[in-house]
Amino acid sequence: MTQTIAPPQPAPVPVPSVVTPKRRGALSRTPGRMRLAGVVAVLASLAVGVLGVQAGLAQSKALASADADTRQLVGIQDVRNDLVVADATATNAFLVGGLEPPAQRAKYDAAIASAANGLARLAGSNQSDAELLGKATAGLTTYTGLVEQARANNRQGFPVGAAYLDQASTVLRSDVLPELDTLVKTNSDRVDSSFAAVTETPWLLALGLIALVAFVVVQTWLARHTHRRLNSGLFWATVVALVASVAGAVVLGTTATNASQVQTGSYADTVAVSKAYSLANDAKSMESFTLIKRGSGQAYEKTFQAETAEARTLLAGVDQSLVTSLDAWTAKHADIRALDDAGKWDEAVALAISTDPGSPNAAFDAFSTAASDSLQASASATKQALSGAGSAAVLVGWLILVAGLLAAVLSWRGISKRVEEYR
Amino acid sequence: MRRTLLGLGWVLAVTVLALSACDPSTTPEPQATASPSPTAAPAAPAVVCDDVTTSYAPDAGLATTTPTVAAIKARGSLIVGVSADTLLMGSRNPLSGQIEGFDIDVLHLISAAIFDGDPNRLQFRVITSGQRLDVLKNHEVDLVARTFTMNCARWQDIAFSAEYLHAGQKVLVTRDSPATGIDDLAGKRVCAPEATTTLDGLKKNHPDITAVSAPTHTQCLVLFQEGQVDGITGDDTVLAGFAAQDPYAKVVGDAFSSEPYGVGVAKDQVDLVRFVNAVLDQAKADGTWAAMYNRWLHALGAAPVPPASVYGRIPAS
Numbered sequence: 001m002t003q004t005i006a007p008p009q010p011a012p013v014p015v016p017s018v019v020t021p022k023r024r025g026a027l028s029r030t031p032g033r034m035r036l037a038g039v040v041a042v043l044a045s046l047a048v049g050v051l052g053v054q055a056g057l058a059q060s061k062a063l064a065s066a067d068a069d070t071r072q073l074v075g076i077q078d079v080r081n082d083l084v085v086a087d088a089t090a091t092n093a094f095l096v097g098g099l100e101p102p103a104q105r106a107k108y109d110a111a112i113a114s115a116a117n118g119l120a121r122l123a124g125s126n127q128s129d130a131e132l133l134g135k136a137t138a139g140l141t142t143y144t145g146l147v148e149q150a151r152a153n154n155r156q157g158f159p160v161g162a163a164y165l166d167q168a169s170t171v172l173r174s175d176v177l178p179e180l181d182t183l184v185k186t187n188s189d190r191v192d193s194s195f196a197a198v199t200e201t202p203w204l205l206a207l208g209l210i211a212l213v214a215f216v217v218v219q220t221w222l223a224r225h226t227h228r229r230l231n232s233g234l235f236w237a238t239v240v241a242l243v244a245s246v247a248g249a250v251v252l253g254t255t256a257t258n259a260s261q262v263q264t265g266s267y268a269d270t271v272a273v274s275k276a277y278s279l280a281n282d283a284k285s286m287e288s289f290t291l292i293k294r295g296s297g298q299a300y301e302k303t304f305q306a307e308t309a310e311a312r313t314l315l316a317g318v319d320q321s322l323v324t325s326l327d328a329w330t331a332k333h334a335d336i337r338a339l340d341d342a343g344k345w346d347e348a349v350a351l352a353i354s355t356d357p358g359s360p361n362a363a364f365d366a367f368s369t370a371a372s373d374s375l376q377a378s379a380s381a382t383k384q385a386l387s388g389a390g391s392a393a394v395l396v397g398w399l400i401l402v403a404g405l406l407a408a409v410l411s412w413r414g415i416s417k418r419v420e421e422y423r
Numbered sequence: 424m425r426r427t428l429l430g431l432g433w434v435l436a437v438t439v440l441a442l443s444a445c446d447p448s449t450t451p452e453p454q455a456t457a458s459p460s461p462t463a464a465p466a467a468p469a470v471v472c473d474d475v476t477t478s479y480a481p482d483a484g485l486a487t488t489t490p491t492v493a494a495i496k497a498r499g500s501l502i503v504g505v506s507a508d509t510l511l512m513g514s515r516n517p518l519s520g521q522i523e524g525f526d527i528d529v530l531h532l533i534s535a536a537i538f539d540g541d542p543n544r545l546q547f548r549v550i551t552s553g554q555r556l557d558v559l560k561n562h563e564v565d566l567v568a569r570t571f572t573m574n575c576a577r578w579q580d581i582a583f584s585a586e587y588l589h590a591g592q593k594v595l596v597t598r599d600s601p602a603t604g605i606d607d608l609a610g611k612r613v614c615a616p617e618a619t620t621t622l623d624g625l626k627k628n629h630p631d632i633t634a635v636s637a638p639t640h641t642q643c644l645v646l647f648q649e650g651q652v653d654g655i656t657g658d659d660t661v662l663a664g665f666a667a668q669d670p671y672a673k674v675v676g677d678a679f680s681s682e683p684y685g686v687g688v689a690k691d692q693v694d695l696v697r698f699v700n701a702v703l704d705q706a707k708a709d710g711t712w713a714a715m716y717n718r719w720l721h722a723l724g725a726a727p728v729p730p731a732s733v734y735g736r737i738p739a740s
Contacts, residue, residue, distance in 0.1 A: 160668050162641065
C-alpha cells in the first residue's frame with residue numbers, strides 16, 4: 001500500500017539515506033509511523049506475556065528439580081544411615097558371642113534390605129547418579145558376603161570370623177560409604193543450584209520494565225502528534241501489563257522467599273540431622289570395635305569422640321532436645337569406657353550389649369528414635385513446601401501471558417483508531 | 424617418679440604411632456614385596472649372636488618381693504599383650520567370650536604365681552604382631568605372650584624369658600595342592616603377617632615367591648580363603664590353628680626354620696624375667712607344661728620334652 005513511485009515528492013523530513021527509500025518514505029508519513037508505534041506497543045505487550053510465562057515455568061521447573069534433588073539427597077542419606085545402622089548392629093552383635101540375639105539379627109537384616117531397596121530406587125530416579133550407585137551396590141554385595149562369612153565362622157567358634165568382620169567393615173568404609181558421600185555432595189550442589197534458580201527467576205520480570213518504558217514513549221509520541229492527551233487503548237494496555245508484571249513479581253517473589261526459607265529451614269534441618277544420625281551410628285560401630293580390639297582400640301575411640309562431637313554441633317543448630325538425647329547416650333558410652341579402661345573388659349562388654357532400660361543401647365535407641373522422627377518431620381515439611389509451590393508459579397505465568405495478549409489487543413485497537421482518522 | 428613421667432611421655436609418644444598402626448581402615452590388602460613397610464624395618468638388619476635362647480637365671484625363685492613383681496602385685500593385675508585370633512595359641516572363644524590357648528595358659532600360670540594362686544588376674548591387651556616390641560618398650564604391658572620368637576635383634580630392645588615352646592616354620596596350602604614344601608611354591612603368592620620373622624625369612628630365603636603381608640596372621644587366612652594367596656607360611660603352632668578352622672587347608676613339609684618362643688618382658692625389668700623363668704621351670708618340671716601341650720597342640724603330635732631353659736645372660740647395666 002506504499003507504492004509511491006512519484007519521484008518529485010518533497011519529503012517533510014529530509015531523507016539522508018538511499019538504502020531503503022521506499023520504507024523511509026512510507027514511515028515518513030504520520031499513519032505509517034503510527035502503525036510502527038502500534039507494532040512497538042504490541043511487541044512490548046507480547047514481551048511482557050512471554051517473559052511472564054517464561055518466569056513462571058522456569059520457577060516451577062526449578063522448584064520441581066529442587067524437590068526431586070532434595071528427595072534424592074534424603075534418599076541417599078537414608079541408605080547411608082541404613083548401612084551404618086547395619087554395621088553398628090553387626091559389630092555389636094559380634095560382641096555377644098557365637099549366638100547373636102535374634103532381635104539384632106532382624107535389625108541387621110531389615111537395615112540391609114532397606115539399603116538395597118533404596119539403592120535400586122535411587123538409581124532409577126536419577127540417571128546421573130546411577131554409576132556411583134552401581135559401585136555402592138557392588139560394594140554392598142561384598143560387604144554382606146563378608147558379614148555372612150564372619151557369622152558362619154563365628155558360629156563354629158573360629159576366630160577367623162573376627163577377621164572377616166573386620167574386613168567387612170573396611171569394605172563398607174572404603175568401597176560403599178565414600179561413593180554415597182560423593183553422591184550426597186553432588187546432590188546437595190544440585191539442590192543448591194535449584195534453589196538459586198527459584199530465587200533468580202522473578203528478576204526475569206524486571207525485563208518487563210523495558211516494555212513499560214516502550215509504552216510510555218509510544219504514548220508520549222502519540223499525544224504530541226494527535227493532540228489528545230490519552231489513548232484509551234494504549235492506556236489500558238499499559239495498566240494491564242503493569243499490573244500483571246507487578247502481581248507476577250509479587251507471587252513469584254513470595255514463592256522464592258518461601259523456597260529460601262525451606263532451604264535454610266526444614267531442608268537444612270533434614271541434611272544436618274541426617275548427617276548427625278549417620279555419624280552417631282558410625283560412632284556406635286567404633287564403640288564396639290574399641291571393645292573387640294580389647295586394649296588396642298584407641299584409634300576407634302578417637303574416631304568415636306570426633307564423630308559424636310561433629311554430630312553434636314550439627315544437632316545444636318536444629319533442636320536442643322536432640323543434643324540432650326545424644327549427650328545422654330555419650331554419657332553411657334563413657335561408663336563403658338571407664339569400665340574397659342579400668343581393666344574390667346567383661347563388665348564393659350556386658351554393659352555394651354545390654355538392652356535393659358537405662359543401658360547404653362537403650363539410650364542409643366532413644367536418640368535414634370528422636371533423630372528419625374525429627375528427620376521424617378523435616379523431610380516431609382520440605383517435600384510439602386516444594387511440591388505445591390510450582391503450580392502457583394505456572395498459573396501466574398499463564399495469567400501474565402493472557403494479560404500480555406490482552407494488552408497487545410488493546411494497544412493495537414487504540415492505535416488503529418488514530419490511524420483510521422487519516423483515511 | 425621420674426621414670427613414671429618418662430614412661431608416660433613414651434606412652435603418649437608411641438600411642439600416637441601405634442594409633443596409625445591399628446587404624447580401623449587397616450586393609451588386609453596384599454602388599455608387594457617391593458614396598459617394605461616401615462614397621463618391618465627394625466627387624467631387617469641381621470644382628471648376629473650365639474645366645475638367642477639364653478635368659479636370666481631365676482635367682483629369687485618364686486618370691487614376689489622384687490621391685491617389678493611387687494609393683495604388679497600391688498596393682499592387682501598383670502597386664503599382658505596377647506593375640507585374640509590365633510587359634511590354639513591365643514584366641515577369643517566366640518562361645519564363651521574368653522581368650523584362651525597355649526600362650527594364655529602360660530600367662531595364667533604366671534598370674535597364679537604372683538597372686539597367690541589366682542590364675543585370672545590378667546588384664547588382656549589384644550595386640551598385633553607388629554605391636555609386640557613397642558608395647559614392651561613403652562611399658563604399656565608387663566608381658567607379651569604372642570607366638571613371640573626370640574632373636575638377636577629383639578634382644579636389643581627387650582628381654583625374653585627362657586624358651587617355653589619350640590616352633591618351626593612350615594607352609595599351609597589348599598588340600599588339593601601338589602606342593603610338599605615351601606620350595607614347591609615358587610612363583611606363587613604366599614602370605615605372612617607384617618613385622619614378623621616369618622615375613623623377613625620369606626623375603627630373604629625365597630625371593631622367587633611373591634610375599635604378601637597382612638596385619639595379622641588370621642587376615643592371611645581370610646586372603647587364603649578368598650583365593651587371593653596360594654599359601655600361608657608361619658609357625659607350625661599357628662598353622663595348626665588355621666587347619667583346624669579350614670578343612671580344605673593342610674600343613675605340608677618339614678619345619679624349615681627354628682622358632683624358639685619366649686615371653687617378652689621390658690628390657691629394664693630383669694627381675695620380672697627371672698620370676699617368669701622360675702614359673703616356667705616349675706611347669707616344665709612338674710608336668711604342667713606337657714598337660715598344656717596336650718590340651719592345645721595335640722594336632723602337632725604327642726608332647727615332646729619341654730625346651731631346656733638356658734641361663735647365663737648378664738644384665739647390661
